[in-house]
Structures are given as structure tokens and as C-alpha cells.
Amino acid sequence: MLPPFSAPPMAAYPMFTGVAEGRSQLIRLRDLRSKALHLEGAVAEVGISFTTRQDDAFVAARMSLVFSYSNAVARDDGELQVFLNNEPIGSVALGKARGPKSRAEFTFTPALLSTDNRLQFRFALKGQGAKACTLDRDRAIWVNIEPATFVYLSTTRLPTADDLASLPRPFADPKDPLPLSLPFVLPSDPEPGVLQAAGMAAGYFGLIAGNKGASFPVQYTGLPAGNAVVLVAGGNYPPGVAAIPGEGPRVAVVANPSQVDSKLLLIIGENAEQLQAAAATLATSPSRLSGGWSAANAPLPPPRQAYDAPKWIPSNRPVRLGELGDGGAINGRRLVDSPRVSFRTAPDLFFGALSGGKMYLHIRRADDSWIDPGNSRVFVDLNQRTVGEIPLEPKLKVLSRLKEWLLPGNAEDRVSQVLLPAFQLQSQNHLDFLFELRAKANTDCEMLDWSERTGIDPDSTIDLSPVAHFAAFPNLALFANAGFPFTRYADLATTAFVMPQASSAEEVQSFLNLLGMMADATGVSPTRYKVVDAAQVDSVADRDLIVIGLNSTQPLLKRWESFNSVHITPTSVTAAPGLSFLQRQFQPTDPRAPYYRGAAPELAKANLGKPYAFLSSFWSPLDADRLVVMVGGTQPAALVDMSNHLGDPEMVAKVQGDFYYLTGSKGEFYTSGIRKFVGGLPIWWRIQWLAGSFELATFICVVCVIFIFAVTIERFSAHRANRLLSRTLSDGS
Numbered sequence: 001m002l003p004p005f006s007a008p009p010m011a012a013y014p015m016f017t018g019v020a021e022g023r024s025q026l027i028r029l030r031d032l033r034s035k036a037l038h039l040e041g042a043v044a045e046v047g048i049s050f051t052t053r054q055d056d057a058f059v060a061a062r063m064s065l066v067f068s069y070s071n072a073v074a075r076d077d078g079e080l081q082v083f084l085n086n087e088p089i090g091s092v093a094l095g096k097a098r099g100p101k102s103r104a105e106f107t108f109t110p111a112l113l114s115t116d117n118r119l120q121f122r123f124a125l126k127g128q129g130a131k132a133c134t135l136d137r138d139r140a141i142w143v144n145i146e147p148a149t150f151v152y153l154s155t156t157r158l159p160t161a162d163d164l165a166s167l168p169r170p171f172a173d174p175k176d177p178l179p180l181s182l183p184f185v186l187p188s189d190p191e192p193g194v195l196q197a198a199g200m201a202a203g204y205f206g207l208i209a210g211n212k213g214a215s216f217p218v219q220y221t222g223l224p225a226g227n228a229v230v231l232v233a234g235g236n237y238p239p240g241v242a243a244i245p246g247e248g249p250r251v252a253v254v255a256n257p258s259q260v261d262s263k264l265l266l267i268i269g270e271n272a273e274q275l276q277a278a279a280a281t282l283a284t285s286p287s288r289l290s291g292g293w294s295a296a297n298a299p300l301p302p303p304r305q306a307y308d309a310p311k312w313i314p315s316n317r318p319v320r321l322g323e324l325g326d327g328g329a330i331n332g333r334r335l336v337d338s339p340r341v342s343f344r345t346a347p348d349l350f351f352g353a354l355s356g357g358k359m360y361l362h363i364r365r366a367d368d369s370w371i372d373p374g375n376s377r378v379f380v381d382l383n384q385r386t387v388g389e390i391p392l393e394p395k396l397k398v399l400s401r402l403k404e405w406l407l408p409g410n411a412e413d414r415v416s417q418v419l420l421p422a423f424q425l426q427s428q429n430h431l432d433f434l435f436e437l438r439a440k441a442n443t444d445c446e447m448l449d450w451s452e453r454t455g456i457d458p459d460s461t462i463d464l465s466p467v468a469h470f471a472a473f474p475n476l477a478l479f480a481n482a483g484f485p486f487t488r489y490a491d492l493a494t495t496a497f498v499m500p501q502a503s504s505a506e507e508v509q510s511f512l513n514l515l516g517m518m519a520d521a522t523g524v525s526p527t528r529y530k531v532v533d534a535a536q537v538d539s540v541a542d543r544d545l546i547v548i549g550l551n552s553t554q555p556l557l558k559r560w561e562s563f564n565s566v567h568i569t570p571t572s573v574t575a576a577p578g579l580s581f582l583q584r585q586f587q588p589t590d591p592r593a594p595y596y597r598g599a600a601p602e603l604a605k606a607n608l609g610k611p612y613a614f615l616s617s618f619w620s621p622l623d624a625d626r627l628v629v630m631v632g633g634t635q636p637a638a639l640v641d642m643s644n645h646l647g648d649p650e651m652v653a654k655v656q657g658d659f660y661y662l663t664g665s666k667g668e669f670y671t672s673g674i675r676k677f678v679g680g681l682p683i684w685w686r687i688q689w690l691a692g693s694f695e696l697a698t699f700i701c702v703v704c705v706i707f708i709f710a711v712t713i714e715r716f717s718a719h720r721a722n723r724l725l726s727r728t729l730s731d732g733s
Contacts, residue, residue, distance in 0.1 A: 023155050025052070027177050030147035031212075034650075035384065037145035039123045044143070047120040047337040051175040052153070058110030060154035066146040068101040069094055073141055076125050080143060083120040084112050094123075094143070101146075110153070115175050118337075121145055159261055162253045164289035167282075170263055171227045172208040179647075180209035181217065183228040184512060187236065188220045189502055192531040193272025194231060198508070199497070199515045200279035201229055201267060203525040204286070206516020211428070213647035214520075216512035218505040223258040231275055232268045244268055244293045249278035252293035266293075283525035300527055301491075307469065309490040311344045311523035315464045318360070319343075322458030330433065331364070331455025339456075341431045344521070345464065347484040348471035348678075349425070350591075352685040356422035357464040359431075360415050362457035363392060371454065375438040378456075380418050383430055388418035420462070423591075427481040427521070428649070470679035472590040474617030476669065479629055480646050480655035483518035485678070486544050486629075490522040492529035496540035500553040501533045506636030511548050513643035514631070541622035547630040550639060557632045563618040564630075565672040566659045568604050575601040578673045588690060590675060600661040600670035607663045611635040613642035615660040619676065638662070 027050055029037070037046045052058075065082065077095040081088060090106035123143045160170050172180050182205055184198055206214045217224070223238050230238060237243055240257030241264065244250055249269045256262040267282065269275035281288060281296035288298050313319045321330070321341055330339040351357075361380070365373055373393035380388035433456060471478065478484040486495045497511060511531075519525050530540050534555045537545070547556050561567065565576040578597060604612070613633035620626040633639035642662050645651045654660075657671030681689060 023056075023157055025056075025153040025155060025178060027052075027151045027153065028147070029145065029149040031177070034147065036147055037121060039121060039143045039145075040139060041141055042125045043123070045120065045122045045336045046145070047118050049116065049118045049337070050151075050177055051116055052113060053155075053157075053173045053176045054115050055158045055160055055170055055173070056153075056155040057158055058113045058153055058155050061108050061110040061113060062152045063089065063106045063108065064148075064150050064152070065090070065092070065104045065106065066102075066148040067092070067104070067143060068146060069143040070140060073125070073143060076141075078123060078125045078143075081122045082106065083122070084108065085114065085117055086120070087112050113153070119151075157261060160263070162255065162263070162292045164251060164253055164286075164291060164294055167253075167265075167286050167289060168205065168208045171229065171265055172205045172214075174208055174210070176209075177212070179212050180205060180214040182214065183217045183219065183224040183226070184508075185219055185223060185228055185230040185238065186508065187231065187233050190220075190231075190508070191272055192499065192533055192536075194233060194275055195497075195499060195503070195508060195511065196529070196531040197267065197269075197272065197275035197279040198229075198231055199512060199529070199531065200276065200283040200525065200527050201231075201265075202512035203515045203519035203527075204283040205229075207519040207523065207525050209516065210520055211649070213644075214513070214516040215644055215647070216509055216516065218508045218512065220505060223256060223264070225259040226256070226262045227264070228256065228262075229265045229267065231279075232266050233272070233275060234270055237266075238264075241266070246293070246295060249274040249281070249296045250293055251278050251282055251289055251296040254292070267296075280527050283527055303493055303528065304489050304491045304524065306488050307346050309344075309346075309487065309522035309524060311521065312346050313343050313462065313464065315346060315349060315467045317465065318461035318463040320458060321456065321460045321462070324462075330458070331453070336435070338432050338434045340433075343429050343431075343462070344427060344482070345425060345429065346469060347427045347478045347482045348469045349422075349464065350468045350470035350679065350681070350685075351422040352468065352681065353688050354422065354467070355419055356425060357420040357462060357467075359388075359418040359420055359460065359462050361388075361390060361418055361460045362415055363390065364453055364455055364457050365392060366453040370439050370443045372438045372440045377436050379434040379436065381430075381432040381434065382420055382424050383426060384432070385424055387420060387424065388416075390416045390418070420464075427478070427484075468679060468681050468685065470677065470681055471592065472675040472677050473627055474619070474629075474658040474675065475592060475656075476615050476617050476629070476658060476660055477592065477656045479615070479617065480652045480660075482521040483514075485627060486546065487518055487522050489528075490524035490526065492518065492526040494543050495526075496530040496532060496543040496545055498537050498540075498545055498547045498554075498556060499531060499533055500549040500555075501535065502553070504550070504553065504636055506640050507549055507553070510631060510639050510643040513640075513647065514546065514548075517647050538622065541620070542626070544626050545620060545622075545628045547628060547632075548639075549632060550636065551632060551634055554632065557630060560618075560621060560628070560630070563621065563628075564614075564616045564659060565618075565657075565674075566600055566604065566614075566616075566661065566670050568612075568614075568661075570609065573601050573604040573608070575670060576672045578671075588677065590677075593673075593675075594656045594669065594671050597673070598657050598659075598668055598670040600657075600659055600668040603663070603666060603668040604661050607666075610663050611638040612661060612663040613638040614662065615642070615655065617658050 032048055032050055037048060039046050067080065073094050074096050079091055079093055081091045089108035092104045160166060171182055186198060187194060202216050241254060244252045244266060252266040254264050254266060256264045267275060267278045269278050278296040280300055281298040284301050285298040289296065324341050324343050363378060365371060376392040378390045379386055486492055499511065500507060515526060532540055549557060551557050567574045611634050616630045618628055620628045631642060633642060645662060654667050655669060657669040659670040661668055
């Protein structure tokens with residue numbers, strides 16, 4: 001039980017200042033957007049935004065531009081200009097002399113940089129400009145800014161005061177473009193309650209890091225260089241760190257004696273219960289903390305309800321695009337950047353016979369705009385696949401034109417419906433809007449005035465209703481992408497982590513990395529999970545279980561090994577047999593199932609004797625209605641690689657089925673095909689789903705019903721004819 005909340009005392013003790021240290025950053029285009037930036041036509045412009053840490057001062061800056069262009073550009077020559085925050089930083093002449101794929105280097109003054117930045121790329125063919133934007137786009141003329149492009153920054157980290165009000169800085173910065181790596185220092189041989197407290201703090205920082213990813217290296221002795229989180233139990237402070245005054249659960253920020261310009265975030269308590277209280281305050285109520293140190297005993301927020309994760313858009317009402325991000329990013333000059341709106345959905349959405357969700361798009365255009373609406377259009381991409389093409393001024397059909405004439409209205413009131421196909425919707429989704437704009441005939445293309453009223457109305461909506469929550473398990477793809485089904489309750493109230501009795505630093509790091517990933521997936525720092533060791537697993541039998549550890553230290557990996565669909569020994573690899581032909585006939589269709597059984601056994605056989613890690617999922621031996629995911633490995637480094645693997649979007653796409661094997665950078669899945677469906681469907685949806693699952697049986701049933709109906713009609717008709725004949729004969733006699 002966490003102690004009751006009382007007003008936290010605050011103090012300015014201790015206060016340290018530091019000197020700045022030089023660092024470098026590499027901001028890659030591939031990390032900002034996975035595919036190349038595409039400029040098309042005789043004159044084109046595209047841009048992309050990036051952020052930098054708020055406590056960085058820039059001392060040098062350089063850009064490496066990698067680009068390619070079409071033969072038409074090489075033939076006619078052209079120029080590619082680069083701007084940073086509307087200031088020119090370089091230009092490149094394109095033509096035969098340079099070649100179809102090239103690199104250019106620019107140095108530029110770091111004074112142009114700010115926390116929020118925008119890179120712009122403008123291309124024009126030689127002699128084009130004043131009237132090019134009025135012409136139809138020539139798709140043979142294009143320039144690509146390749147993903148290998150990067151900006152290199154040399155920075156100085158500015159010293160910061162020891163003030164908890166600055167959290168999460170300097171330990172994590174939402175504006176930092178790079179993945180977060182934040183070391184944790186824990187007491188030696190930490191008990192489960194201490195690990196539970198550390199996990200709450202890791203969830204908080206994982207949420208701040210967001211989709212950039214977070215890793216939390218762990219050590220039990222000494223202090224790392226750089227910023228770190230330290231759990232102080234029973235007054236055992238690290239060497240060189242002064243004791244913090246006060247009693248009870250506290251949080252403090254102090255200078256790191258190992259590196260004077262870095263900070264330590266101290267989570268302090270006399271025992272595991274107080275450490276949990278302090279960590280929970282950090283995770284759920286950081287605004288209560290200020291000064292150099294503060295008491296930290298805020299109560300936990302109320303328990304979360306199922307599917308109420310803040311990052312998951314509701315499936316019971318339409319959601320405004322303005323709720324999903326900055327509404328100003330989808331209008332005005334930023335339209336040339338192909339604005340993106342990102343959103344997450346509950347991973348187990350089931351659309352049944354519906355084709356998918358719907359987006360109702362309002363496109364605005366200023367009355368005095370230079371845009372020619374009749375020849376301009378917007379392309380809508382969902383997860384890099386085009387799902388809609390919308391003209392700014394649709395060509396109305398006869399009845400629509402009659403309605404417009406009889407009931408004139410504002411063109412902005414028109415709503416365009418875009419289908420979001422169910423098979424393209426994922427746990428994490430990106431909507432990209434590509435504006436292909438044409439100018440009116442009398443427009444000077446070099447003097448375009450962009451109105452903020454032109455763009456996509458933030459009141460446009462995404463509507464995923466009505467859908468059901470229905471999915472088959474085990475399914476590691478849902479776990480890898482969103483921590484599901486554990487994240488069904490965003491505070492992990494139905495989850496328990498089972499750790500080895502004496503966890504190594506790498507095993508604890510894997511645990512913390514997973515919690516950071518789950519917090520990012522839901523938008524909530526989880527606080528209601530339990531942590532136990534293998535000997536106490538029966539005490540959490542009523543929860544879904546995540547078992548973490550090495551083969552040599554986690555006894556449950558061996559005890560429950562028979563439930564894995566792939567069995568690996570030092571000399572052999574065997575895979576559980578899949579469903580027989582007869583069993584497959586009685587197995588309902590799972591739309592999320594892999595297209596094939598996977599190659600994990602073959603990869604394991606080819607790498608026998610090498611270090612590996614694995615994920616395995618099955619129904620709990622302790623409760624048939626609870627799920628288990630095991631995260632295991634043969635060596636500490638392999639286990640950490642697996643937890644980091646789950647934070648890499650490109651690698652996560654490979655995780656499927658009920659077993660996943662990882663050795664080095666190679667990973668493969670395997671599925672036995674044995675699964676159980678969880679969730680509820682409306683009766684008509686269930687009939688449709690079962691009919692679609694058993695098409696042959698459904699066909700046979702329909703034929704049988706028709707045959708029985710036909711026989712019944714034939715016999716009834718014959719009976720009726722006999723009666724009529726008998727009556728006629730009796731009347732005649």
C-alpha cells in the first residue's frame with residue numbers, strides 16, 4: 001500500500017552547477033522519414049521538420065546531401081537549393097556532369113538552428129520558374145533526396161540547475177531526435193519490489209522518448225558517466241553523493257560526481273514500498289516535484305479501464321484530426337512537406353464484413369488563393385500506400401449540380417470520404433497527405449502567397465466505429481507492436497513480470513526496456529503491474545505473465561519449455577507439429593495469421609551452438625484463460641538485443657506467430673497454427689465470420705438445406721396433388 005499523500009516539502013538543497021561538455025549528433029533523414037523525399041515537375045519544393053534538445057548550444061554544423069535524379073533532369077540541367085528555417089545553406093547544379101546519383105556537403109552557421117527546425121529542398125529546371133507551377137506536372141522530371149542524407153551537429157550541453165521542475169530534462173528531452181539511452185543504478189541483488197519501482201521510472205522515461213525508442217542499461221555498483229537514475233534504498237547512497245534530508249519517499253536531482261556536467265535522478269526510500277511510492281509519483285505526477293529534492297508520496301491515479309490508452313484512438317466515436325496532433329501542421333506553406341498525422345489503434349480491432357474505417361475529409365481553400373482547384377488534388381497515403389485521391393473541386397454529377405444550384409452552400413462544407421482499408425490498419429499508423437497543387441494561369445510562381453486557411457480542416461474525422469475487439473492468441477506480432485494483450489489495461493493492472501531469483505544487470509535491463517516500450521505504446525506510465533520471482537509465480541496465477549531471464553537463471557524457461565512450439569537443445573532443433581488437414585478444416589480463419597509457418601527452426605538449426613534469444617507465447621499452465629510470453633536467451637547480450645529489437649519498428653515487423661528466434665541481427669518466426677479466439681462478436685458478424693472460415697462446409701450446408709427444401713416442396717406438392725385428385729374422383733362418382 002502506498003503511503004497517503006501529503007503536501008511535499010521542497011528545498012533548494014543540494015544545488016550544483018557544471019561546465020558544458022562537447023557532444024555530437026547525427027540526424028539522419030531515414031530516422032525522420034523512412035523513404036526518400038520526392039520532388040516532381042519542372043519546379044518543386046518539399047520540406048521536413050526535425051527537433052533538437054532544448055539544452056544544446058550548437059558550435060558547428062554540416063550537412064551531407066545524397067540525391068538522385070531522372071534522365072530528363074540530367075538532359076535539361078537544373079538546380080537544387082537547400083534552406084534551413086527559410087535561410088539558404090547551399091545549392092547544387094544538376095546535369096550530365098554530376099551523374100544520376102551524387103553527394104554534396106555543406107557547412108552552415110549553427111546560428112540558424114533552433115529547437116524546432118525545418119529543412120526545405122527546392123528544385124527548378126534551367127530557365128523555368130515564373131510559369132512552371134501553372135503547368136501539368138511532368139512525372140519524367142524528378143529529384144529524390146535519399147534517406148542517407150544527414151545533418152551533423154557539434155553541440156555543447158548547457159549546464160542546468162538542480163531543479164525537479166525541469167523534469168524530464170536533462171535526463172530525457174521530448175525534442176531530442178535521437179533514441180534515449182539512460183542508465184539505471186540499482187542496489188545489488190534487487191528484490192522484486194525494487195525492480196517494480198525501477199520499472200515505473202523506466203516507463204516514465206520510455207513515454208517521454210516516444211517512438212524514437214529507449215534503452216536502460218543497468219549496473220549495481222559505481223556511477224556511469226552522464227545522466228543516470230539511481231535507486232537509493234535504506235540510505236545507501238553512491239560514493240560521492242551527499243545524503244538528501246528528510247524522511248520517507250523522496251526524489252532528488254544532484255550533480256553526478258563521475259561527470260560534473262551530468263545529473264543523477266535519485267529515487268529514495270527506506271524500503272521497496274517507499275521506493276515504489278517515489279517512483280509512482282515521478283511516473284504519474286511529475287508536476288508535483290520541484291526544487292533540488294521533494295517528498296514523493298502522491299496517490300496512484302484511479303485504475304484504468306480496458307482499451308482506454310490515451311494513444312489509442314477510440315473506436316466508439318469519430319476522432320478529429322486536430323486531436324491527433326498540431327492542426328497548424330496541415331495547412332499553409334507546410335502543405336509542401338506532405339504533412340503527416342500519426343495515430344495508434346487497439347491491436348485487436350475486428351472489422352468483420354466492413355471494409356475498414358472511414359475518414360471524412362474537409363479540404364479548405366482561401367477565396368483569394370492562387371491555387372487552381374479544378375486541376376489540383378490531394379493524395380492520401382495510409383502507411384505508405386495510397387488510399388484516396390481527392391480533387392480540391394470535385395466534378396459534380398448532374399443531381400449534385402442541381403442540388404448546388406437549388407441549395408447553394410460553401411465549398412468548404414463538402415466532405416470527401418476516404419476508406420481506410422482494414423488490412424492496412426496497424427497498431428501504429430501514419431496518414432500522409434500529398435498536395436499536388438496547380439496555380440491559376442495569371443500566377444507568378446516565384447511570388448506565391450500561402451494562406452493559413454488553405455489545407456485540411458482539423459475538424460476532419462476518422463471513424464472506426466462500429467468495430468469489435470476480437471483476435472486469436474497466441475500472436476507475438478500484437479505483443480511486439482503494442483505489448484498486447486498486456487496493454488489492454490494501460491496501467492498493466494492484469495500483468496505480472498516473473499524474474500529470476502537473482503537477476504543479472506542484463507535481465508533487469510530487458511525488463512526495463514520492455515516497460516519503456518509498453519508505455520510508449522499506450523501513452524501511460526504503468527504502475528499497477530506486479531514483479532515476482534519464479535518461486536512466487538503461483539501468487540500471480542490470475543494475471544497474464546511475462547517471464548524474463550536466461551536459460552541458466554530462469555527456472556520457468558525449462559519448466560515450461562514443453563509449451564514452446566520450437567524446442568532447442570545444444571545439439572538439435574525440433575518444431576511442434578502443425579495442425580493436421582482435418583484440424584485445419586475445423587480451425588476458424590484468423591485474418592492476422594502469417595501466410596506461412598515460418599523459418600525459425602531452420603535458422604536455429606543453421607546456428608546451433610551460437611548465442612540466441614527467443615520469444616515464445618502460449619496459454620498459461622496456471623490459468624487457461626491467461627497468456628504467457630517468455631523472453632529468454634542463452635547469453636546476457638543476446639537477451640538485451642532481443643529487448644532492443646522490440647523497439648526497432650523495422651525489426652518488429654518480422655515478429656509473428658507463437659515463437660520468434662533471434663541470433664545476431666537475424667530473426668525468424670514460427671507458428672504452430674494452434675490458437676484460441678478472444679473477444680466478442682455481434683451474432684450476425686459471428687455468422688459471417690464462421691461462414692467465411694468454413695466455406696466448404698458452408699457450401700455443403702447450403703446445398704443440403706436447398707436439397708431438403710426442394711424435397712419437402714416436392715413431397716408436399718405430390719401430397720397436395722393426390723388429395724386434389726382423390727377429391728375430384730370422389731366428386732365425380
